[in-house]
Amino acid sequence: MALTVPASTAPQVPSQEPAAGSADGGDRVLSPAKQRTADTRALTQVLFGQLKQLTVGTPEHSRVRAALIEANLPLVRYAAARFRSRNEPMEDVVQVGTIGLINAIDRFDPDRGVQFPTFAMPTVVGEIKRYFRDNVRTVHVPRRLHELWVQVTSATEDLTTAFGRSPTTAEIAERLRITEDEVLACIEAGRSYHATSLEAAQEGDGLPGLLDRLGYEDPALDGVEHRDLVRHLLVQLPEREQRILLLRYYSNLTQSQISAELGVSQMHVSRLLARSFARLRSANRIEA
Structure with a gap:
């Protein structure tokens, strides 16, 4: 991503000298950082005054607009510094923020009485956040x-x-x-800004990829649908036949033991089991 801003030839606002013999009896001296900020705001105000008088698309309008971009790049760098922990190249973040700065310049109305940095900062930060949301983060986070x-x-x-x-x-x-x-x-x-391929080998430890270490296929998965169907069909049988099936296949009792438990003959238990199996097979939609 590359963004080129032509050198500004707009008039420069000279730094304000500390006032001597002020009304309060003392001299007021601004720190270098505050002086630069004051100079930038004054220059921005002058440039916006010129931009308002020019026709969009003319060379003079483009020159003043480029000078506004160049003068306010420190604002973009300040906003981009808030995202330095995102492990993204700071140059890319600054360039994305510059797009927000350009949008703010094109929409700013100096007659509304709002300072340009106050107006532009939300637009610059919003552009950077959209960049991270749409182009960087690969895993959604609440x-x-x-x-x-x-x-x-x-x-x-x-x-x-x-x-x-x-x-x-x-x-x-x-x-x-x-x-x-x-x-x-x-x-x-x-840590969710970048996803790791499941097939990528692990760096440094010499181990295979995550896909090869994520467990195994449970063979019991094939019987899930059958077990669910059996549970559904069992409740449709008469209560005595349900009990016989439970004693036979869950308690592992023999037919002789079941006959002694229920007080019926072993032959009758065998006939009831056969009838239950016939009903279950006829209602088994999987085999059908």
Whole structure:
């Protein structure tokens, strides 16, 4: 992904010198960072004033628009830095954010009295988030878990700075007032940006791919449908025939033992078993 911004030739706003002999009796001196921010905002205001007077599509309009993009690239870099833990090349994130900046410039109306950074930041961040949602994450994570993961990441960075070491799960949970299980779930969710092929060999350990280590095919699976059908058919038999089948095939009693249990002849038990089998076979939709 490449985005080229032509060099700006728009008029530059000179840095404001500290005021001497101000009304409050002292000099006000801005820090270098705040001075650059003030200069950028002043330049942006001037450029938008010029852009409003120009016709879209003209070379002059394109030149001023490019100067606005170039002047506000620090805003994009600031927004992109929030996503530095995503393991994506920062150059790609900045370029995606620049697309959001361009969209914000094209939609911004300076007459509404809103500062451009305030207007542009949601658009830049939204463009970056869409990039991660549509092009990076390969496993869907619930929105609540994703938002909580952002908090866990921020808390981890703060605690690492404070302690001079990586914080424990308990310390992160205490900081955010959540359970340790939720912290672990968030950490696991943060690893879901890239899926691993089941057939890919494991790097470093020399073991076969995950597909070869995911267990085996249970031979009892073939009988699931038959067992469900038998359960359905058994309840349709008379109660005495149900009991005979249970004694014969679940209690493993012989026909002689069943006859003694029920007080009937062994021949009668045999006839009842044969009749039950006939009913079950006639109702067996699988064999039919």
